Amino acid sequence: MSILDSKIPEGPLETKWEDYKSHMKLVNPANKRKLEIIVVGTGLAGGAAAATLAELGYKVKTFCYQDSARRAHSIAAQGGINAAKNYKNDGDSVYRLFYDTIKGGDFRAREANVYRLAEVSANIIDQCVAQGVPFAREYGGLLDNRSFGGAQVSRTFYARGQTGQQLLLGAYSAMKRQVGLGNIEEYNRHEMLEVVKIDGKARGIIARNMVTGELERHFGHAVVLATGGYGNVFFLSTNAMGCNVTAAWKAHKSGAFFGNPCYTQIHPTCIPVSGDYQSKLTLMSESLRNDGRVWVPKSQVDCKKRPQDISEDDRDYYLERKYPSFGNLAPRDIASRAAKEACDDGRGVGESGLAVYLDFSDAIKRLGQATVQARYGNLFDMYHHITGENPYETPMRIYPAVHYTMGGLWVDYNLMTTVPGLYAAGECNFSDHGANRLGASALMQGLADGYYVLPYTIGNYLADEIFTKAIPTDHEEFEAAENKVRERIEKLLAVKGNQTVDDFHKKLGRIMWDYCGMARTAEGLDKAIVMVRELREEFWKDVRVTGQNNEMNPDLEKALRVADFIELGELMILDARNRNESCGGHFRTEFQDEGEAKRNDEKYAYVAAWEHNGVDEQPTMHKEELKYENIKLQTRSYK
Amino acid sequence: MKFQLKIWRQANASVAGKMVDYTIDGVNPDMSFLEMIDVLNEELIRKNDTPVAFDHDCREGICGMCSMYINGRAHGPQKATTTCQLMMRHFTDGETIYVEPFRAKAFPIIKDLVVDRSSFDRIQDVGGFVSVNTGQVKDANNLPVEKEKADMAMDAASCIGCGACVAACKNASAMLFVSAKVSQYALLPQGQPERKIRVQKMVAQMDAEGFGGCTNTGACEAECPKEISISNIARMNREYFSAGLLQD
Numbered sequence: 001m002s003i004l005d006s007k008i009p010e011g012p013l014e015t016k017w018e019d020y021k022s023h024m025k026l027v028n029p030a031n032k033r034k035l036e037i038i039v040v041g042t043g044l045a046g047g048a049a050a051a052t053l054a055e056l057g058y059k060v061k062t063f064c065y066q067d068s069a070r071r072a073h074s075i076a077a078q079g080g081i082n083a084a085k086n087y088k089n090d091g092d093s094v095y096r097l098f099y100d101t102i103k104g105g106d107f108r109a110r111e112a113n114v115y116r117l118a119e120v121s122a123n124i125i126d127q128c129v130a131q132g133v134p135f136a137r138e139y140g141g142l143l144d145n146r147s148f149g150g151a152q153v154s155r156t157f158y159a160r161g162q163t164g165q166q167l168l169l170g171a172y173s174a175m176k177r178q179v180g181l182g183n184i185e186e187y188n189r190h191e192m193l194e195v196v197k198i199d200g201k202a203r204g205i206i207a208r209n210m211v212t213g214e215l216e217r218h219f220g221h222a223v224v225l226a227t228g229g230y231g232n233v234f235f236l237s238t239n240a241m242g243c244n245v246t247a248a249w250k251a252h253k254s255g256a257f258f259g260n261p262c263y264t265q266i267h268p269t270c271i272p273v274s275g276d277y278q279s280k281l282t283l284m285s286e287s288l289r290n291d292g293r294v295w296v297p298k299s300q301v302d303c304k305k306r307p308q309d310i311s312e313d314d315r316d317y318y319l320e321r322k323y324p325s326f327g328n329l330a331p332r333d334i335a336s337r338a339a340k341e342a343c344d345d346g347r348g349v350g351e352s353g354l355a356v357y358l359d360f361s362d363a364i365k366r367l368g369q370a371t372v373q374a375r376y377g378n379l380f381d382m383y384h385h386i387t388g389e390n391p392y393e394t395p396m397r398i399y400p401a402v403h404y405t406m407g408g409l410w411v412d413y414n415l416m417t418t419v420p421g422l423y424a425a426g427e428c429n430f431s432d433h434g435a436n437r438l439g440a441s442a443l444m445q446g447l448a449d450g451y452y453v454l455p456y457t458i459g460n461y462l463a464d465e466i467f468t469k470a471i472p473t474d475h476e477e478f479e480a481a482e483n484k485v486r487e488r489i490e491k492l493l494a495v496k497g498n499q500t501v502d503d504f505h506k507k508l509g510r511i512m513w514d515y516c517g518m519a520r521t522a523e524g525l526d527k528a529i530v531m532v533r534e535l536r537e538e539f540w541k542d543v544r545v546t547g548q549n550n551e552m553n554p555d556l557e558k559a560l561r562v563a564d565f566i567e568l569g570e571l572m573i574l575d576a577r578n579r580n581e582s583c584g585g586h587f588r589t590e591f592q593d594e595g596e597a598k599r600n601d602e603k604y605a606y607v608a609a610w611e612h613n614g615v616d617e618q619p620t621m622h623k624e625e626l627k628y629e630n631i632k633l634q635t636r637s638y639k
Numbered sequence: 640m641k642f643q644l645k646i647w648r649q650a651n652a653s654v655a656g657k658m659v660d661y662t663i664d665g666v667n668p669d670m671s672f673l674e675m676i677d678v679l680n681e682e683l684i685r686k687n688d689t690p691v692a693f694d695h696d697c698r699e700g701i702c703g704m705c706s707m708y709i710n711g712r713a714h715g716p717q718k719a720t721t722t723c724q725l726m727m728r729h730f731t732d733g734e735t736i737y738v739e740p741f742r743a744k745a746f747p748i749i750k751d752l753v754v755d756r757s758s759f760d761r762i763q764d765v766g767g768f769v770s771v772n773t774g775q776v777k778d779a780n781n782l783p784v785e786k787e788k789a790d791m792a793m794d795a796a797s798c799i800g801c802g803a804c805v806a807a808c809k810n811a812s813a814m815l816f817v818s819a820k821v822s823q824y825a826l827l828p829q830g831q832p833e834r835k836i837r838v839q840k841m842v843a844q845m846d847a848e849g850f851g852g853c854t855n856t857g858a859c860e861a862e863c864p865k866e867i868s869i870s871n872i873a874r875m876n877r878e879y880f881s882a883g884l885l886q887d
């Protein structure tokens with residue numbers, strides 16, 4: 001028997017989740033009060049989980065590294081959230097959302113989880129509206145929808161260009177209510193740096209108080225990680241500056257397998273890099289592709305001309321040309337690669353030649369500036385702020401950037417990792433998006449996990465824990481875990497080398513972008529693995545971390561994160577090297593059909609779940625075979 | 640571009656702070672203000688000095704984490720812009736730039752430019768929500784909301800909770816922040832059942848946190864990076880008074 005048991009319930013796809021809920025074990029209210037749950041992360045997944053678990057009566061502690069739960073990176077999501085409501089009567093259904101998500105993920109996600117996601121999606125919208133989330137509405141007072149990449153129906157709900165903000169503030173408000181009621185204790189400006197395991201089960205965490213530097217021990221009958229994605233391994237990404245892999249990585253090193261680490265999403269519409277000082281990249285929501293048209297000049301000689309001076313005939317609307325049925329709404333991986341191809345072909349625009357146009361002049365002609373402004377006003381303003389150019393007058397320049405990580409901690413149907421009692425929700429797990437995520441489905445997944453999945457599945461586990469008394473934190477395993485953290489911190493501070501943490505982070509990012517980014521080759525990956533290993537050695541010999549542990553020390557925080565990113569980078573490269581096929585965001589140049597990803601279902605229709613064996617040891621790969629019982633595997637086509 | 644920077648340095652809450660001078664050269668006009676501080680910090684680290692601590696995260700003007708007081712203004716000179724989105728092209732080459740933390744009794748300094756804004760969280764704890772549990776709800780379209788009201792609620796809900804309104808106000812009042820939340824719910828049908836109790840509790844908590852009163856100077860609206868309207872304050876005052884009247 002394989003160690004990996006995904007615990008998918010028996011029965012037809014359509015009834016698995018209902019059956020699960022009807023047959024799961026329950027915890028009675030009196031016992032819930034005695035059970036403590038740690039939720040690390042207060043984004044959509046963690047915030048929703050914490051609020052709901054507290055409503056159910058559990059004692060919840062939340063942790064986040066920002067100064068307030070409301071600032072989790074989910075706040076930055078712009079475009080929208082999918083739900084199979086079929087309010088537009090355009091033929092949407094749970095099955096269609098399920099199918100689109102599996103297909104969008106290039107047939108590398110688990111059917112049962114994705115179906116459940118599509119099933120609960122409609123409830124999410126109901127819940128958010130009840131909380132007072134001000135979604136966009138039509139004149140009749142009903143909810144409005146827009147279309148997003150990879151779908152031919154209109155199922156995306158939105159709140160201007162600030163959907164993530166409004167959804168997060170909704171979850172945060174639900175959390176706040178529970179804080180007020182005394183059911184949630186918040187630990188903000190706290191960074192989780194270790195998982196505590198007792199007798200094989202997750203029983204707590206070690207967190208660093210980022211104001212005082214104190215290392216704190218916290219017990220929980222179960223621990224939920226909802227710590228977001230690891231796109232910052234590339235240094236430059238659309239993620240917030242603090243996004244990190246540390247919590248997930250510590251879990252991994254404590255026995256949680258890591259699923260498909262190489263699946264990275266490169267988003268097609270970001271503001272291009274402007275200089276070395278650049279600290280992050282800014283996303284322009286994909287919703288812009290609803291009305292904006294993507295193009296480059298047909299000929300290299302036109303690249304330095306002003307866009308206004310390039311005639312219609314000399315423009316190549318390459319997405320519309322190559323993918324007539326989806327056009328500018330082709331999925332992200334495809335749109336990104338097409339942009340790269342155009343630029344590799346010498347037809348990129350802007351100073352660096354690493355950009356393509358996203359043009360709204362037709363939309364403005366067709367709809368009027370006021371309508372375009374109502375739809376995308378804040379995005380246009382943001383673009384204007386950053387670049388100093390007015391997108392109402394001249395086309396935006398965009399280029400792909402790292403945006404989302406489909407890989408993450410491997411979880412079963414219960415969202416439990418391979419460590420009993422340790423759960424992973426939201427972007428930090430690997431579960432629902434296969435090799436490519438469709439737009440507007442991360443918000444959906446985060447809230448589905450937090451509001452509708454975890455609260456049930458965790459009860460099923462905790463029903464067997466009602467006799468476990470809270471374990472005092474002077475237990476030797478807490479002691480050992482705290483010592484491990486302390487030693488790592490002391491070791492970092494003691495190096496006193498010559499290069500800054502950012503120097504290393506940038507070097508790592510460069511390696512990852514060049515060899516494990518939009519296009520990967522066996523040869524490049526072999527080279528990269530050596531480079532990353534060398535970088536790790538160099539880091540521990542030559543990094544300079546200023547200040548002390550016992551104070552607020554952003555330099556130390558960053559160093560701890562970068563140390564983990566370097567280790568993760570190595571695993572991503574191994575995973576990319578192992579997967580001798582192209583699928584979704586993982587494009588291996590050797591495996592293609594004239595630029596289109598060429599999957600190998602015979603050999604690679606599995607999830608690679610990696611087991612950690614020590615930093616200098618080769619990890620062990622476990623396979624979860626993906627069985628498609630309801631969907632036929634096909635070549636993904638958007639033509 | 641080259642600048643003289645005068646930056647507030649304070650090791651922690653229990654020691655005194657002071658302005659310290661730095662010179663920075665080679666600044667690219669397309670850099671953001673925070674990227675300029677990043678560059679300065681890299682230089683400081685290379686010299687074995689302590690980098691300047693400041694709050695930031697999304698760098699997209701939405702998380703509300705960044706919070707600098709630049710040349711005497713919350714988030715600096717550019718209208719409707721957070722510090723993270725403020726570009727150096729809006730400064731004059733050679734200029735002296737003063738950088739301080741947001742100052743208010745209810746926002747104690749933690750280190751350098753980092754302040755403690757947990758008072759905002761505590762105001763939300765007492766009433767900044769609709770009391771509805773997960774799963775207890777009906778279909779979303781069974782509750783139509785007038786588009787105009789929904790849009791106004793969205794305007795109010797755009798607040799990022801950065802605290803610029805407090806920093807800009809001579810009384811360090813939090814009225815704009817609190818009224819934005821109160822307005823969002825007062826405008827929506829979902830907020831009606833708790834309408835009175837919400838405004839009363841949130842205002843009481845605001846006072847307990849040590850924020851000052853509002854004297855209608857309008858500095859909050861002028862400095863708000865999200866252009867939250869001062870009309871929310873008027874609405875909150877009406878809500879507050881009618882809640883009081885109806886109770887007696």
Ligand SMILES: Cc1cc2nc3c(=O)[nH]c(=O)nc-3n(C[C@H](O)[C@H](O)[C@H](O)COP(=O)(O)OP(=O)(O)OC[C@H]3O[C@@H](n4cnc5c(N)ncnc54)[C@H](O)[C@@H]3O)c2cc1C
Pocket residue numbers: 040041042043044045046063064065066069071072073074075076077078079080081163164190191192193226227228229238239240243244246247283285403404425426427428439440441442443444446
């Ligand atoms: C710019 C941008 C736009 C996007 N737009 C969309 C969109 O329109 N639609 C869509 O569906 N998706 C979108 N996404 C993706 C989506 O926003 C994210 O995938 C999703 O919000 C992640 O939510 P989360 O709850 O998993 O994690 P996050 O919101 O990232 O929250 C992570 C939490 O974990 C905490 N944390 C992390 N590490 C630690 C640690 N070590 N210790 C303690 N706490 C820790 C953080 O403080 C935070 O509270 C977008 C993403 C970006 C970057």
Ligand code: FES
Pocket residue numbers: 694695696697698699700701702703704705721722723724
């Ligand atoms: S860093 Fe998020 S608003 Fe400035």
